Amino acid sequence: MEVHYRIRKPIRLEARFRIAGFTVLLGESGVGKTTLLKALAGLLPAEGHPFSGLPPERRPVGYLPQDLALFPHMTAWENVAFPLKGRNRKERALALLERVGLLEHAHKRPGQLSGGQKQRVALARALARKPELLLLDEPTSALDPLTRGQVLSELVDLLRREGLPALAVSHDPVLAGMADWLAVLGRKGVLQEGPLEEVMAAPARVEVARLLGYENLFPVRVVEGGVEREGVRLRLPLPPWAKPGGEAWLGIRATEVLVVRQDRPPPPENVLEGRLERLHLEGLAYRGLFRGPLSLEILLPRHVQERLRLQPDQPLRVALKPRYLHLMPGEAEE
Incomplete structure (x- = not known):
């Protein structure tokens, strides 16, 4: 209809x-x-x-x-x-x-x-x-x-x-x-x-991403093979409209920010080092704030936190896999 x-x-x-x-x-x-x-x-x-x-x-x-x-x-x-x-x-x-x-x-x-x-x-x-x-x-x-x-x-x-x-x-x-x-x-x-x-x-626009619950949204500059934000380069496949030198918005769900285990080798790209500023129970998951080159909301299923036993103020590495990075045109913000 x-x-x-x-x-x-x-x-x-x-x-x-x-x-x-x-x-x-x-x-x-x-x-x-x-x-x-x-x-x-x-x-x-x-x-x-x-x-x-x-x-x-x-x-x-x-x-x-x-x-x-x-x-x-x-x-x-x-x-x-x-x-x-x-x-x-x-x-x-x-x-x-x-x-x-x-x-x-x-x-x-x-x-x-x-x-x-x-x-x-x-x-x-x-x-x-x-x-x-x-x-x-x-x-x-x-x-x-x-x-x-x-x-x-x-x-x-x-x-x-x-x-x-x-x-x-x-x-x-x-x-x-x-x-x-x-x-x-x-x-x-x-x-x-x-x-x-x-x-x-x-999501085609940052306004749409906000309504859909994307917790991490940043204005970025498009570079060859990815984007740059405050000196941090992230690799991801660029859509046809994204040209180097242009402005865009990057969206990352809190559930898509992956904690890198200390006992395993890190992924080959988009790894950030920082600290876990806070962590608290939220329903059946744990919500935290990662402070590093970028500040990121993270959301961990309870069984993951029970295995990792993360504590506030501890060093932390997170990975942003390219398939979880969502790019939107810069003019989307009103």
Whole structure:
């Protein structure tokens, strides 16, 4: 499904992108993600396609707002039955709850349900309209951080089983990492889109890299066979647009900064020597700061740290393998 919308109020925005399977539109706060979603649902005036000119009630979409908009005084099945017309509303609502795995909770009110369960009630209510497209506004915002990953995985798996195209807008890289198709929205429109793996592996602009969670971003000068930053030369394959003497941005994920073990020979290139300034537990990994010719955030899986037993203020060597170095045009920064 191709989307092309022009919006004048409450902000000026023109966005053109594809929806393919579970699609995430990633962007920071204030760029117009929710505005675009409401325009697609027919809740704000806009020009474009699909659904051009149709009133909200005639658009074949299911819309899940951030707060899910469940009626607190109604049970789960009553919430799902609310948009249904005709006979056997309760039976049809129960069947929808069964599809989303919540039949046993049909008689509970929203206050008795977890965040993930409320999300599935809202999904069942949206499915009652037999939509051609599902719209989700910041679906991670109301979820417990400890269960967010599991709840999102279940939601995305359910949408794929239903075969229902969905567009989720979010600023959350965790949700973006579950997409089939990823589009990145900036203040002037869509900056980049494509299959998840392609966009994650090769952000086209530094603004995109920041949104995707690249912790290490540096302006660099292009040299023969690589780049230079503050006297440090790093070798990497140069894309066709990168010419010696030009300016660019270099991105390195914290997980892609490799610690060189003392008992093994270092890689042949891009090895930096310095010290480990800090190290602390973060979830199931250890986050640290390497201070050397470059300052780099590093992220070590717990099992790696348990083997290396690194300590703050110890000498450290790190390697930046060329395949983990991502180069972006210098004019990407705004």
